[in-house]
Amino acid sequence: MRNTLSFALMLGCTLSTFSLIACKTQPAPQAEAPAAAAPAESGAPKIYVTNEVSGDLSVIDSGNFNLLATVPLGKRPRGIHSSPDEKTLYVALSGTPIAGPDVDESTLPPPDKSADGIGIFDVAQRKLVKIIPGGSDPENFDVSQDGKQLYISNEDISAVSIIDIASGTIVKTLTIGAQPEGVKATPDGKQVYVTSEETSEIAVLDPAAGKIVATFKVGHRPRSIAFMPDGKHAYINAENDGTVVLVDTKLHKVVKTIQLGKPGLVKPMSVLLSPDGDKLYVSTGRGRMVFTVDTATNKVLGSIEVGRRPWGIALSPDGKTLYSANGPSNDVSAVDLATNAVVKKVNAGQGPWGIVVLK
Template sequence: MPTTRSALMVAATAAMLAGCAKPPEAPPPSSSAYRVYVTNEASGDMSVIDSATMNVIATVPLGKRPRGIHASPDGKTIYVALSGSPIAGPGMDESTLPPPDKSADGIGVFDVKQNKLVRVIHSGSDPENFDISKDGKRLYVSNEDVAGVSVLDLEHEKVIATLQTGEEPEGVRISPDGRWVFVTSEDAGTIAVVDTAANKVVNSFKVGRRPRSIAFLPDSATAWVNAENDGTVVLVDAVKHTVVDTVQLGERGVVKPMAVLLSPDASTLYVSTGRGKKVFILDVATRKVQASIEVGQRPWGIALSPDGKTLYSANGPSNDISVVDLATRQVSQKVKLTGSPWGVITLEQ
């Protein structure tokens, strides 16, 4: 008769052997310094890319029309703008489109550790883009179809104010000092200026035709804005709310500036150009074009690696993302994704 101790040993050995007989678990994703997250507007999901291998390690369902994407200050959460409004190009007769699904509108909350969408927060009608306060407590969300911006209290997950901007608001950016929020109006060609302390629009000024994106300089005194239909980027005085300079990137209607993005040291401005197929590189000090790189079909959202050495561009029609080595200013590879990549961020793990 075996002793209790020997019986336990026999049981443990049997369990170990049984465990060895099980098929091995899939290996964990390759470890890397950061990951690349891309929203896919048409397929309603987000691609997660390991930067060490440039392999897509996950494709996560989000909801309808995921577009704007930003991470929380602590990097634990990714927020994504979701919209039930049908996709419509400029000048399209909206009466020919199916009705919007308002139940799909909101800000998706993606838990980075769990690698999944955990909930959707109501954030006003047809959210397209947004920005997050430095303390991570508020989101400012552009509501495209109602010409407004919603102020979302993240702690209580409720909209505390809805402010009127120009028609078709898209780009939203908080100044580095946290005092102002700039919101672009594609239709009016203006920037609405929101006072964050008062939660009110205090000014509006012209910047050019179809502005979509804003990049503040670190001192909050100036900002770059695209003017898509003018083929330009515009430097504005963020205090006086006036245009300081306009830089022509190319022929109007051919080069269509979309997203503007500053390098970590704010010395270089990167500009995607949609149907122009290129990303332009500008020297901020001289306001001169240094180079342009053809990256793919209709590059829209762009992002930099944390070290600023690699640029990623989301190319909608070709369903891929381009990886640009900024030292050589060449596309080093393209990564195939799903339906119409729109926004992109990088996030250290």
């Protein structure tokens, strides 16, 4: 009895010792890492950038230049425009493979037509809520004054489509010149200009009648249009000429050619007017510059190097800052227009293309 009790006591002590050792050798539980804090927002206007290569949208705070969100959209987001109330952004999406200037398109994979459409992005939620039809290979577009229709360039079928937003249906598709890209409604909304790069012409769409009412030639490879506030004149780029042309919108005729630089070195891409129409800003792609033109004299006031291949450009709501989407460098530049100097560069996604700034 005494021996049994002694053995039991010894066994208990041994087990207790093992337990103590085990407790001491077990690693202490690790505290969970705190969740990453959301980027600070300043309350300043937001910059929205479509990234053609990475297939997403960058949301950037223009006050502190924090990247607030990166939202997946789909394949090749390019053209981006706001609804009149600025609550919705529309984005052109395309399943046609990217083909640069020197790419043999016959070597590319077939287009994914299921990826074509117009993405509808809710600004408040920062969320893509749906995709509606946009015709074949939509590249760029404009929004009607009442916010009910979209006018869309369909690059691969040489056409312009009219889309009813509420029903998500294609109202009409009209054949125009080859490789259409830029689309812009006149200030009164009664006509829509569409550029055709390959045929170097403008098609004039009457959206109410649903037909093309005029076509006319401009400089080589037009991509973008900017109407003066009174609608009597428009500026259109001519990429391969190194120029911007001034058009009389009543006569549908070029009345002035503004030389920006040597063709091939300076390649005008996007044109944008200041809110008062006094200044015209022109991005120049591989020229790396944004030019400023005085619209009273149609003389070049200056230029600023903003980055590699600037394409889309946009102004802050107060008109004091210009933002450029620089494709190959995957960033956005902010230009102080008072000093004509780049004051900030901020990373976006891969291949920034289009850009919009909203309050």
